Amino acid sequence: xxxxxxxxxxxxxxxxxxxxxxxxxxxxxxxxxxxxxxxxxxxxxxxxxxxxxxxxxxxxxxxxxxxxxxxxxxxxxxxxxxxxxxxxxxxxxxxxxxxxxxxxxxxxxxxxxxxxxxxxxxxxxxxxxxxxxxxxxxxxxxxxxxxxxxxxxxxxxxxxxxxxxxxxxxxxxxxxxxxxxxxxxxxxxxxxxxxxxxxxxxxxxxxxxxxxxxxxxxxxxxxxxxxxxxxxxxxxxxxxxxxxxxxxxxxxxxxxxxxxxxxxxxxxxxxxxxxxxxxxxxxxxxxxxxxxxxxxxxxxxxxxxxxxxxxxxxxxxxxxxxxxxxxxxxxxxxxxxxxxxxxxxxxxxxxxxxxxxxxxxxxxxxxxxxxxxxxxxxxxxxxxxxxxxxxxxxxxxxxxxxxxxxxxxxxxxxxxxxxxxxxxxxxxxxxxxxxxxxxxxxxxxxxxxxxxxxxxxxxxxxxxxxxxxxxxxxxxxxx
Amino acid sequence: xxxxxxxxxxxxxxxxxxxxxxxxxxxxxxxxxxxxxxxxxxxxxxxxxxxxxxxxxxxxxxxxxxxxxx
Numbered sequence: 001x002x003x004x005x006x007x008x009x010x011x012x013x014x015x016x017x018x019x020x021x022x023x024x025x026x027x028x029x030x031x032x033x034x035x036x037x038x039x040x041x042x043x044x045x046x047x048x049x050x051x052x053x054x055x056x057x058x059x060x061x062x063x064x065x066x067x068x069x070x071x072x073x074x075x076x077x078x079x080x081x082x083x084x085x086x087x088x089x090x091x092x093x094x095x096x097x098x099x100x101x102x103x104x105x106x107x108x109x110x111x112x113x114x115x116x117x118x119x120x121x122x123x124x125x126x127x128x129x130x131x132x133x134x135x136x137x138x139x140x141x142x143x144x145x146x147x148x149x150x151x152x153x154x155x156x157x158x159x160x161x162x163x164x165x166x167x168x169x170x171x172x173x174x175x176x177x178x179x180x181x182x183x184x185x186x187x188x189x190x191x192x193x194x195x196x197x198x199x200x201x202x203x204x205x206x207x208x209x210x211x212x213x214x215x216x217x218x219x220x221x222x223x224x225x226x227x228x229x230x231x232x233x234x235x236x237x238x239x240x241x242x243x244x245x246x247x248x249x250x251x252x253x254x255x256x257x258x259x260x261x262x263x264x265x266x267x268x269x270x271x272x273x274x275x276x277x278x279x280x281x282x283x284x285x286x287x288x289x290x291x292x293x294x295x296x297x298x299x300x301x302x303x304x305x306x307x308x309x310x311x312x313x314x315x316x317x318x319x320x321x322x323x324x325x326x327x328x329x330x331x332x333x334x335x336x337x338x339x340x341x342x343x344x345x346x347x348x349x350x351x352x353x354x355x356x357x358x359x360x361x362x363x364x365x366x367x368x369x370x371x372x373x374x375x376x377x378x379x380x381x382x383x384x385x386x387x388x389x390x391x392x393x394x395x396x397x398x399x400x401x402x403x404x405x406x407x408x409x410x411x412x413x414x415x416x417x418x419x420x421x422x423x424x425x426x427x428x429x430x431x432x433x434x435x436x437x438x439x440x441x442x443x444x445x446x447x448x449x450x451x452x453x454x455x456x457x458x459x460x461x462x463x464x465x466x467x468x469x470x471x472x473x474x475x476x477x478x479x
Numbered sequence: 480x481x482x483x484x485x486x487x488x489x490x491x492x493x494x495x496x497x498x499x500x501x502x503x504x505x506x507x508x509x510x511x512x513x514x515x516x517x518x519x520x521x522x523x524x525x526x527x528x529x530x531x532x533x534x535x536x537x538x539x540x541x542x543x544x545x546x547x548x549x
Contacts, residue, residue, distance in 0.1 A: 309539050316532045323490075323524050326497045330517045333500040334510060341507050 024100035073112035152253035176233030183287035243270035262286025
């Protein structure tokens with residue numbers, strides 16, 4: 001046993017309890033504080049939280065006391081929520097009426113008696129809104145607000161189809177970073193990831209500069225990162241204030257690689273979440289998001305593969321079918337054609353046999369006909385000709401006698417005519433022939449007065465000289 | 480068979496012969512020749528199709544056995 005005077009811890013605790021009860025027991029205080037680390041057990045209607053006060057300039061925490069609200073206090077909180085429409089939760093600035101309690105095991109606690117609903121917005125939220133407003137106003141080229149959404153350059157990037165190269169920003173002691181890595185590397189699909197870790201403090205607003213420097217280091221690594229993941233394990237709500245920092249929000253919004261946040265908190269979204277490409281609630285969820293993203297790609301590929309298998313099988317079967325049908329068509333048709341041609345040949349054969357027979361018969365009969373005509377005709381022609389000749393002969397005989405008779409008659413006529421016209425006869429009838437220069441003449445112009453002329457008359461020649469020549473118009477001989 | 484014969488051209492020629500035979504525009508003089516050519520083409524097409532199918536099946540099997548991507 002030590003000689004030093006001592007008491008038991010519980011005795012000290014009881015002394016503290018008595019002292020505090022004496023000092024604060026019967027009084028309550030209206031205090032202004034921020035709520036953090038709030039949790040609520042619905043079935044018991046218990047609120048647990050911390051009340052904090054921060055330096056408005058540096059945001060450093062000046063005071064922190066655990067708080068609780070049971071029974072009446074919890075009812076007042078419910079009323080507060082009903083009146084303000086604001087949930088009693090982290091980051092709200094409240095004016096609460098508290099009594100001070102000390103419990104030997106649970107320590108110092110402030111017990112809420114009442115809450116003033118007029119203090120609806122906490123300073124933290126006001127600051128947060130101010131920071132968001134400043135981000136939008138000062139960086140219009142890569143941050144703008146659309147409805148409740150913030151459109152940033154970062155969240156407009158399209159994620160690569162497959163995420164494999166990952167830069168992780170976490171604290172080197174972070175359980176969250178380990179959760180993230182573990183979930184990724186032990187994924188059930190066997191996906192392989194290349195993870196580069198960038199360690200930096202992820203709590204305390206004064207570490208914001210170092211955090212931004214880490215982001216720049218990721219960029220300067222010039223590796224083909226598919227995404228940058230910011231992880232942070234669970235912890236008290238106040239530890240997340242760094243992620244509401246203006247510089248970090250701006251750097252994330254502007255960052256040229258999609259940023260995925262897995263900042264372990266369930267109750268609020270930080271400005272970094274709002275600026276990032278994708279926000280998830282925890283490091284594990286961030287890893288699951290990446291795995292799901294890759295899984296979706298793999299499923300698309302598998303669907304493609306399946307499609308290719310099915311389509312190629314369809315293609316083969318349809319090609320085999322069309323080949324087979326062409327094959328049978330050609331075989332059958334070729335056979336048909338042959339059969340048809342064979343039939344045609346048989347028919348033509350038959351026809352030619354029959355036709356040639358009938359042609360021969362026809363020719364034979366016409367030959368007989370012609371020959372019979374040839375045989376009969378000449379006889380009759382000859383007969384007719386003979387007849388004609390006989391007739392001609394008989395005509396000749398008849399006409400010959402007649403002809404001679406006629407000829408004899410005309411001869412006799414001419415003889416008597418000639419006899420009558422002979423000069424002897426004419427001279428006997430008193431006509432004379434006059435000759436001039438021993439030439440017979442009938443032209444009186446040959447005879448001139450003084451000419452000697454010979455006159456022949458009935459067997460005598462009389463020589464005379466022309467004494468006179470006159471025109472004579474006697475008509476003695478006009479018969 | 481020509482070295483440059485492709486499935487596509489063989490099939491087209493086959494279809495043309497089948498057409499001619501179906502329309503009976505093939506004279507008997509060349510019928511045997513056409514049917515012989517058709518049978519060559521069918522053999523060619525079937526061989527080609529079967530070898531391609533085998534090859535594709537092999538590739539598909541490899542695809543399916545490849546498992547999750549690296």
